[in-house]
Amino acid sequence: MSEVLRISFPEPPVREPEPIVRLKGFSRHFGETRVLDDLDLSIAPGEFVALLGRSGSGKTTLLRTLAGLDEANGASAVIPASRATVFQDARLLPWKRVWQNVVLGVTGEDRRQRAEEALREVGLEHRPDAWPLTLSGGEAQRASLARALIRKPELLLLDEPFAALDALTRIRMHALVLSLWRRHQPAVLLVTHDVEEAMALADRILVLDAGRIAAEERITAPRGQRASVVRPLRGRLLGHLGLQTDGGVYADLIGRDH
Numbered sequence: 183m184s185e186v187l188r189i190s191f192p193e194p195p196v197r198e199p200e201p202i203v204r205l206k207g208f209s210r211h212f213g214e215t216r217v218l219d220d221l222d223l224s225i226a227p228g229e230f231v232a233l234l235g236r237s238g239s240g241k242t243t244l245l246r247t248l249a250g251l252d253e254a255n256g257a258s259a260v261i262p263a264s265r266a267t268v269f270q271d272a273r274l275l276p277w278k279r280v281w282q283n284v285v286l287g288v289t290g291e292d293r294r295q296r297a298e299e300a301l302r303e304v305g306l307e308h309r310p311d312a313w314p315l316t317l318s319g320g321e322a323q324r325a326s327l328a329r330a331l332i333r334k335p336e337l338l339l340l341d342e343p344f345a346a347l348d349a350l351t352r353i354r355m356h357a358l359v360l361s362l363w364r365r366h367q368p369a370v371l372l373v374t375h376d377v378e379e380a381m382a383l384a385d386r387i388l389v390l391d392a393g394r395i396a397a398e399e400r401i402t403a404p405r406g407q408r409a410s411v412v413r414p415l416r417g418r419l420l421g422h423l424g425l426q427t428d429g430g431v432y433a434d435l436i437g438r439d440h
């Protein structure tokens with residue numbers, strides 16, 4: 183009987199994409215105060231990550247490092263050069279018109295046209311010539327998003343960009359950020375205090391505590407179908423943040439007796 187020659191080819195290894203952000207053993211102190219302590223963080227290209235943490239836990243310090251505003255004096259840091267930041271306050275120059283703010287630092291004769299395209303993407307195409315002080319809070323944040331997007335960043339850093347907005351505007355901005363993220367696919371790091379916002383937007387939620395990433399939650403459910411995972415996840419996240427809940431109410435803060 184002739185022998186059957188079986189040749190098996192090994193499965194090609196599934197390659198994880200190289201992270202776009204990688205901090206390893208990263209520390210930052212101010213005088214005696216150690217704010218970030220031997221922190222490890224990596225973010226994949228196109229990933230949407232939310233960063234939660236109590237007030238003073240170092241979220242802004244970490245984001246400023248990634249934004250290049252603070253020196254990355256860690257053991258090893260990979261941060262893409264192509265990045266842009268949106269802050270809680272829109273930080274538009276009041277003496278420049280909206281479109282001029284959007285193309286600040288951008289060169290080329292087609293600046294105005296590019297600004298108009300970016301403003302169209304954020305739903306502000308009707309106000310390119312407005313002065314920033316005449317914009318509502320939501321409009322100012324749209325302009326700030328347009329200014330970030332025009333740079334086509336590989337990494338978009340969002341430092342509580344919706345915190346100062348009313349609840350309805352915030353929901354509209356969530357939808358806008360998600361549609362821009364889907365279209366342009368930057369990696370996003372969103373710093374927020376808002377557990378609901380993190381759960382609605384992110385693929386992965388990190389909790390910063392005592393200078394390190396103390397907890398990590400991955401959400402695989404599609405954004406439109408998260409209702410069933412939200413309740414237990416919310417409880418876990420509040421637990422990571424040091425808050426006990428009782429049926430969704432903050433038992434630790436309001437007491438259990440009344």
Ligand SMILES: Nc1ncnc2c1ncn2[C@@H]1O[C@H](COP(=O)(O)OP(=O)(O)OP(=O)(O)O)[C@@H](O)[C@H]1O
Pocket residue numbers: 212215217235236237238239240241242243244
């Ligand atoms: N330039 C600085 N000099 C001294 N201490 C600083 C400096 N910047 C930040 N800190 C301290 O580092 C700690 C972390 O601050 P950071 O602003 O990163 O916290 P956070 O998590 O963003 O807080 P919040 O949620 O309240 O904005 C705080 O105790 C803060 O006082």
